[in-house]
Every structure is written in structure tokens, then in C-alpha cells.
Amino acid sequence: MHYWRITSPKTDLGDKMLYDPVLALNKVNENSDHYTTLIYHLLNDYKMAHNGKEGLVMVSFDTELFGHWWFEGVEFIKQVVKKFATYLPEVERMTAGEYIHTYPPKEAIQIPESSWGQGGHFYVWNNHLTEWMWPIIHACEKRINKIADKYPEIPEDKLLHRALNQMARENLLLQSSDWPFLITTWQAKDYATDRFREHVDRFEKICDMIESGNIDDAALREIESIDNCFPVIDYRVYQSVEEGVIPQQSKKLAPLYVD
Known part of the structure; x- marks a missing residue:
């Protein structure tokens, strides 16, 4: 159950607008269209600029936010996956583990310690x-x-x-x-x-x-x-x-x- 729209980052709870699921899903559809198109063009531009070499886009999400802070996050991911499969099948999708299994790393880099904390x-x-x-x-x-x-x-x-x-x-x-x-x-x-x-x-x-x-x-x-x-x-x-x-x-x- 979701009661309130974000409305704006600075809006007090008493001034927030009611959550509109239809409006929210329309926005999800718009966002997923934009996202899939953006990924496609990033990969296509890279391929053209590197003599046909295929590119890689690493996509990471803070999934604990899905359905929580980002109420429509699950639906967004669902639509993105379906749109890639339906309209852009040439864009190969795999998990990080699947990629490493398919393309074993040949070298390693030293990453400095850090956190989101x-x-x-x-x-x-x-x-x-x-x-x-x-x-x-x-x-x-x-x-x-x-x-x-x-x-x-x-x-x-x-x-x-x-x-x-x-x-x-x-x-x-x-x-x-x-x-x-x-x-x-x-x-x-x-x-x-x-x-x-x-x-x-x-x-x-x-x-x-x-x-x-x-x-x-x-x-x-x-x-x-x-x-x-x-x-x-x-x-x-x-x-x-x-x-x-x-x-x-x-x-x-x-x-x-x-x-």
C-alpha cells in the first residue's frame, strides 16, 4: 500500500499529493523506454567508434530500495527486461557472474577501499x-x-x-x-x-x-x-x-x- 506521492523532495508529509498508481505506471513506462533506448545508443555508439568492437555496460542497482523507497522499482526492471527481450534482442543481457563465467578475467586491478557509509x-x-x-x-x-x-x-x-x-x-x-x-x-x-x-x-x-x-x-x-x-x-x-x-x-x- 502506497499513500503519498513524493511530490517534491522538500514537501512536508501534510502537503504531499495522493499517490496515483495509473500516473506512476505511465511514468515507469516512459522511464523504461528512455532507459532501454539510452543503453542501446551507448552500445551502438561505442561499436561504431571502435571498429565494430562490442561494448559492455555494467548496470548496478541498490535493490533494497525496490518496492521501498522506489515503489515502482520492481515494475521498472520488469519492463526494461521485457523491452530488451522484445525490441532489442541483439543487446545481450547477463548477470555479473554469468559474464565472468563466459569471459574469465585475464588480469586484476587494485581497487581502493571505500564504502557508501x-x-x-x-x-x-x-x-x-x-x-x-x-x-x-x-x-x-x-x-x-x-x-x-x-x-x-x-x-x-x-x-x-x-x-x-x-x-x-x-x-x-x-x-x-x-x-x-x-x-x-x-x-x-x-x-x-x-x-x-x-x-x-x-x-x-x-x-x-x-x-x-x-x-x-x-x-x-x-x-x-x-x-x-x-x-x-x-x-x-x-x-x-x-x-x-x-x-x-x-x-x-x-x-x-x-x-
């Missing part, structure tokens, strides 16, 4: 208020790597397989950057602290069950019912890879990246 650094996540969290996070990283390495192939034991995948879910959830961010900004300090500790506790409980070989189905189901995001997660993404090798190029993990 305050000052362009990492203070909002790593400071005197949150420094206690990082040893816990790193310990969980080491533990999940060790366990995942013991099961290079998906086990036939379905209960064990579920536990391994739930372990991976909890690890992702405890690593959420929202927790230290909310602690630093004091927006929801107690809530963020509790959520972090809860995911760590569930992660450790599952790891204990896996390592002991005694997985409690009822306990696992309870955790699965609470944290059921990432339904197609594969714990094997946490298996060790050779230094300098990205997962998409690891033969051991190749099945994860096959369509």
Missing part, C-alpha cells in the same frame, strides 16, 4: 560500539568453512542437507550489515543486538548438531520456520577455494553456476 569508510559498521561483533562473525566464517568442506557433495541424508543449508542461512543473517549499522546509529540498538545474538545462537546450535551427528528434526524445523529466507540456498558456496580463484571458476563449485 559515513566518510566513505567503514566506521558505521566497525567502531567502539560494534567491535565486539567481529570476532564472533569471523569465528562463524571459519566454522562454516570447516563444516562445508566436509561435505563437498550434497549428502543423500535429507535431514543433514537441510541442516547444512539452514546453517548457511543463519550465517548470512548474522552477517547482515544492518545489525552493526543500527547499533552505531542508535536507531534500533537493542533490536539489532538481539537479532544478531539470535542468529549466532541458531547458527551455533545447528553446527553443534551437524558436528555431533545428532540432528534434532523438530529443533531444525522450528529454526527453519523462523528463518526461511533464501529457499534455494546451497551451503557449498562456503567451501574453500584455491587462493586467487573466484567461485565461478572453481571446478569444485561449477555445478552451482550452471543454468
Whole structure:
């Protein structure tokens, strides 16, 4: 449900206009037309200027804004994809992972540290208020790597397989950057602290069950019912890879990246 139009960046809530879904969708259609046309001309101009060499446009979106701050973001992306497929099929579309898999990099560059956080650094996540969290996070990283390495192939034991995948879910959830961010900004300090500790506790409980070989189905189901995001997660993404090798190029993990 969306009640108000943005109207203008400086408009107070009491002065905002009512949200008009028809007007908004018309604007999405207009924006997606402009966007696809812009991408097409960028690639075409590059090709003409470089003797027929194909160009590459890297498109990145802050997707947490879709349906949230940018209410029509999901519909915009949907229309862009459909318009490329329907009207501009010559423009090849792929994910970053698919591109790297198709065109393995031949060299690397050194990228300076930076973030979107305050000052362009990492203070909002790593400071005197949150420094206690990082040893816990790193310990969980080491533990999940060790366990995942013991099961290079998906086990036939379905209960064990579920536990391994739930372990991976909890690890992702405890690593959420929202927790230290909310602690630093004091927006929801107690809530963020509790959520972090809860995911760590569930992660450790599952790891204990896996390592002991005694997985409690009822306990696992309870955790699965609470944290059921990432339904197609594969714990094997946490298996060790050779230094300098990205997962998409690891033969051991190749099945994860096959369509």
C-alpha cells in the first residue's frame, strides 16, 4: 500500500499529493523506454567508434530500495527486461557472474577501499560500539568453512542437507550489515543486538548438531520456520577455494553456476 506521492523532495508529509498508481505506471513506462533506448545508443555508439568492437555496460542497482523507497522499482526492471527481450534482442543481457563465467578475467586491478557509509569508510559498521561483533562473525566464517568442506557433495541424508543449508542461512543473517549499522546509529540498538545474538545462537546450535551427528528434526524445523529466507540456498558456496580463484571458476563449485 502506497499513500503519498513524493511530490517534491522538500514537501512536508501534510502537503504531499495522493499517490496515483495509473500516473506512476505511465511514468515507469516512459522511464523504461528512455532507459532501454539510452543503453542501446551507448552500445551502438561505442561499436561504431571502435571498429565494430562490442561494448559492455555494467548496470548496478541498490535493490533494497525496490518496492521501498522506489515503489515502482520492481515494475521498472520488469519492463526494461521485457523491452530488451522484445525490441532489442541483439543487446545481450547477463548477470555479473554469468559474464565472468563466459569471459574469465585475464588480469586484476587494485581497487581502493571505500564504502557508501559515513566518510566513505567503514566506521558505521566497525567502531567502539560494534567491535565486539567481529570476532564472533569471523569465528562463524571459519566454522562454516570447516563444516562445508566436509561435505563437498550434497549428502543423500535429507535431514543433514537441510541442516547444512539452514546453517548457511543463519550465517548470512548474522552477517547482515544492518545489525552493526543500527547499533552505531542508535536507531534500533537493542533490536539489532538481539537479532544478531539470535542468529549466532541458531547458527551455533545447528553446527553443534551437524558436528555431533545428532540432528534434532523438530529443533531444525522450528529454526527453519523462523528463518526461511533464501529457499534455494546451497551451503557449498562456503567451501574453500584455491587462493586467487573466484567461485565461478572453481571446478569444485561449477555445478552451482550452471543454468
